[in-house]
Amino acid sequence: MNIHIRELNEHDPVVISASFKEQGWNKPVDLYLNYLEEQKNGDRVSIIAEVDNTFAGYVNILWNSYYPSFKDKGIPEINDFNVLIKYRCQGVGSKLMDKAENIIKERSEIVGIGVGLFSDYGNAQILYAKRGYIPDGKGIYNSHRYIERGDTVIIDDDVALYLIKKLT
Template sequence: MNIHIRTLNENDPALISQAFQEQGWVKPIEQYLYYLAEQEKGERVTLIAELDGAFAGYVNVLWSSPYPSFKDQGIPEINDFNVLIQYQRQGIGSRLMDRAEELIQERTDTAGIGVGVFTDYGKAQILYARRGYIPDGKGIHKHDRYLMPGDETIIDDDVVLYLTKKLKTV
């Protein structure tokens, strides 16, 4: 099994969009064109995983997170982490996370990540806990605010618990 991690290039947006469409997930090509433009401006790095030459997954590192606590503290955010279903449980996600953390460690000692709070995110919740990510202590966040006792909301992909991890210093 040959896992290769590289950065997003101009040939990837259509390929990625198609790969997710084939498994029933809507990931428009425009999303990856946007990622490419931001990567070219130095605002993000999109890491692509290939298994034996085939696209298998990706993750982003956002150098300036839109999440207020990370933004204020200068904590880069690992974001939009996806591995195609057929390639899950083969170490690809761990390799993507390893490389993302290595990139972050070149600039700072803390990585941040957000995770959804319902069942669909269970595998990610477990992975992040095993990797040493802990809640940032601010509770759950949706769009532009923290949810407070008594608030009513629809639990969807936008309800997120943010986590941080201290990276080992060299």
């Protein structure tokens, strides 16, 4: 198995969207066209993994995180990390994370990442812990506000625990 890592290009959006559609996920072409535009503007780096010349997954670097704590501290965020189900637990995710961390290391000593709280995110939770990511100490955030004691929330993809790692 040959894993190749590279930046997103103009041919990728249609391929990525179709690949996720095959596994029943709705990831529209426009999402990746947006990523491409933001990459051209220098706001984001989108990294693609291919296994034997076939799309397998991607990850993004946001230089200016939407998460308030990272934004305030200038911490770049690894964002929207996805590996196709059939390529999980084969080293694809680790290679994507290695590349993202190496790119970030050129500009920052710290990297951040958010992870969902329910079982769909179990593999990611384990991967991040193994890679040395620790909670940032701010608690749970739902893309609008920090969750406080007594709050009632619906646990969905927007509710996350944010983690940080010192890059050495």
